[in-house]
Amino acid sequence: MIKSLAMRYAAEYAAREDRLQDQGDGRSSIHYPALFLFVGEKTAPAIGPVLDSCRRKWDNAGGVMAMHAVPEGWKAEQSAVPKEESSSGGFASVSPAPGISARSGASAPVLSDWPSGHLRTLILPRLTGRDPRTVRRDLFREFQGEQRYLAEMNTALRRMTGGIADYGRLYSSFDVIHLSIITRVDDPLNVLLPEITLLTRAVLGQSFKSVQTDLFALISERDQAESFGLSSSVGMAFLRELEGMQSPDYEFTAPLLVTEDGLSIPVSHGPSPLFDLVYVLSDKNERGTSPAGGMDDNYEIISHISLLKNVMRPSGGIGQEQVSYNNMAFKSGIRGSTGRQGYASAGFSGVKRPNRQIALAVLYHTFRRIREEMSGSSRLSPRERLELLGLSPDSLRERARRLLPDKEGILEMTGLMSLGRPSYHELKRLSLREAEELLFGSGGEAYFRSNFASPAAKRLEAADPLREWTPLLSAPDGASPEITFFQLAEWTADRDDAGSVLHGLRQHMAGLRAAIASSREELELLYGDSVDRQPFSRVPLMDKRTVRNFIHYLFAEGYGAKYELLLLESELALCARLEAGLESLHSASVKRVKAMERLEEELKAAALDSIGRAESDIGRNIMEYYRAVTDEVIDEIKARRGPGALLGERYMGSLPGLLDRGIEVLLERLIEVCGREILTAEPFALSFEEELLRRANVAAAYDNREVLSKEELFRRLYRTLEEEAAINVRLFEYTQEHRHEEKYFFGDSGSEFLRYALSADETTRIYRLGFVHERRRSGVEKLNLMGGFHLEDLLYYRNGRIYYETYLKNGYELHGVDEESLPALR
16 A cells, blocks of 8 residues: 555656646647548557647647547447447547546547547447458448448548648648558458548548648557467458558549538549558567557657658757758658668657656655654653653652642541540550540541542542643644654663663652552551550640540541552552553554654665666666755755754644554655655756756765766667667568668757767768757657568568468458459568
8 A cells, every 4th residue: 555655646746747847848839730540449549648649749739630430339339429429420529538548449548638529530330240250351341332431431521621620720831731540450440441541531632732641550469369360360461451552553443522412422542652651560679579668659659750740840040950851751761772662660769857766766765854853862861751751750749749639638537526535544555546446436547538548549540641641742843842752662661771761660669669668667656556655745634635635646647647658659559550651652652663664664665666667877866866855855944944844734743643543644644745845846846957967976975986977878868768769660580671760859959968969979870860859858759760671571471471371261351352452472
C-alpha cells in the first residue's frame, strides 16, 4: 500500500509537470490541415495516444480531425456512442473523457480534452460471427454487394470535410490536406483499404487541391501468442496486397462516389502507387528487441512524422539555418538503384526531466528531514525530563497531597462519640491501641477510612497519565518542541541509567517503599506504647479534661501519623500507575518509531528502484541533488515560519495522531505537503537542460569523483537518444537495396545541448541531420527515419510467408480479389 500510494503520487506529479512544461513550451504549428484515418478495430489503441500527442505538441491541433473505420456493431457493443448513431452507418462522435484509455484491440478510444465531433466513425460490414477461414473474402464481397456502406461512408466523409473547413482559419493554407492512414497489418478490415483510401481522397479532393496520403502499417509481433499462424497469414495477405498497391503501374477504378439519390460515380487511380509513402512500424526494433513502450513509441512516431512533413516554417531567424525535411528528397533517397520505390520506418526517443524519480526522491528526503528533526538528541537533562512529565519528587508529592482530603479534617474526629466514659486512671495503664478501642471501638478507623482513605483511592482510580500527557506530547505546534515520541521511546526505556525517566521513577518508588516501611514501624511503636508515657497535657484534679486532652493527642498524633502513611502509600500507588503509563507510552512510542523507520525505508527503496530504472545519465545524482534542494526549501520554510514549522498544523500536524490512524494516512499527508509546499518551490521550476546540468555537477559537493563535464554529459545524452531511437522494424540481415537515413531533433535550437547535437559527428556523418525548432523547456526528442527496404526484407514477411502458404493450401481464402491479380511472393 505504501509503494502504490507513493507511485501514484509520483505519476500524478509527473503528469502535472508534463502538462505545465508542455504549456511552457513553444509548440509547433502545422501548415496544412491534417486528417487521421484509423482502419480496423485493432487500431483503437492508437487513436488516443496519436491525437493526444498532437494536442500536446501542435499549437493548432484544435482543427485536427480523425476517422475510425470499424465493423458494424462495434461502437454499439464497445463504446459509449448510442446504438442508433452507430448502427445507422453514418457518423458518430466519441464523447470526450478524461485520460486516455486504449490498451486492447477491443476497447474504444477515449481522448483527453479532445473536442466532441473531431473523431467520427466509418461503418463497414460486421465482423462478429464470421468464419475465420474466409473472413477477409466475405468482408470484401459484402461491401461490394451492399451499396449502403458506400452511401453512408460518403455522407460521413462529406460531413467530416465540412468540419475541417470550419477550422480553416487555423492554417496558413487550405490548398493541401495531409491524410495519414493507420492500420494493423493483421486486421481483416484492411482488405477494403483501396476502396476506403480512394473514396476518402476523392471526397477530400473536392475541397482541397491536393491530398497527400501516407500509410502507417503497424505490426504487432508480441501479440501473437495464441493465434500466431492465422494472424501472420492475414498480415502476409495484406502485405502482398500492399505490394500491389505500391507498384508504379497500380490502377484502380470503382464506383465509389454515391449521391443522395443512390447514383454511383466511378473514381479512378493510377497508374501510380496508391500511397505517397508507406511506413512500416513494429513493436520490435531493428536489434530484435522490444522497446519498453511497445506500440506507444509508434504512436509518437506517427504524430512526429505528421508534424515533420507538415510543420510551419518559422519566420525570422532562430539562431542558425534550419535544416528541414524535404519529402521529395526522402522519397528519392529510399528509391533503389533499380528505381523500385522502397518502404520507410522510423525510431523515436526523447529525454526529459525524470519527474517520477524526482517526486519520489523529494518525498523520501522530506520525510527523512522530518524524522531527523524528530529523532535528534534532546537538550533536556534527566531532572528536566522528570519535571516535564510531572515525575520529579516534588511534583509527585504535591500530586499525592491533592489525592487526600485536607489533613485539617482529622481534628473533626475529636467530635466522635465515645463508647463510654472511662477515667484517665483506667486509660493510663493501657496502650494507645487499647485506649482507642476502649473509647471508640472501631469507629475511629471507620471514620478515617470513609473520610480519607476511600476518597484518596477514588481520586487515584481516576488518574489517567496517558490522557494527561496527550496535550503535551501531541501538540502540533509543539507545546514542548523538545519532546517527540522518538525521545519518549528513549526516555521510557527499561534501563538503569539517569537518562531513563522510568529508571528515575523506580528509584523514587524504592525510596517510598522504604519510607512506608519506616512509617509503619513508627506507627506500630506509637500504638504499642502506654498512654501514661505519651506527652500530652494532664490537668490535676480534672480527670475529664485530661481524658479530653488525650483524645486530642490520639487523633492529632496517631491519626496524623496514619495520614502521613496514607500519603506515602497513595504516592506509591500513583507512581505505580505512572510506571504502567510510562511502559504503555514506551510501547506506543516504539511502535510509532518503527512505523516511521519502516516508512522511511520503503520510501527510500521506492525512490532508488525508480531511479535505477531510469537511464544512467538522466537518473544521475537524483538522490544527492534533491537532498540538497529539499533541505534548502525546508530551511527556507523554517526561517520564514519558525523552527517547528514542519510539525505545525499548516504542514504535517500531529504525527502521533496521523500514525495512530494508520501509516497510509501519514503518507497521504506527507504527499499533500510535498505537492503543495516543496515541489512548487522555485528550485523545481528549472528547464530540463539547466536542471540536468546542475544535477550532473552536484556530486562534487558529495566528494564524488565521477562528476561529468558538460561536454561529456551532452555526449552521453546524444548517444542515449540515438540508441533509444532504434528503427522500429526488424529486417532480415539488412538486405534492403539502399539504406537511406535522416535524423531530426525536436527542441530549442538555441539550447546548449541541441547546438552540441547538431555539430556532433558533423564531418563524418553519412545521413541528413535536421531539426524542428521549438521553444522547449521540457526536454528534447529525436526522430530517426530510415527507408529503402522492401517488404520481403522484413523478418515478419519471411516468417509469415510459411504460415500464409500453408493456410492457402488448407482452404483459407485470405483475399477479396483473385490471387492471380496480386504480385508474386518474393
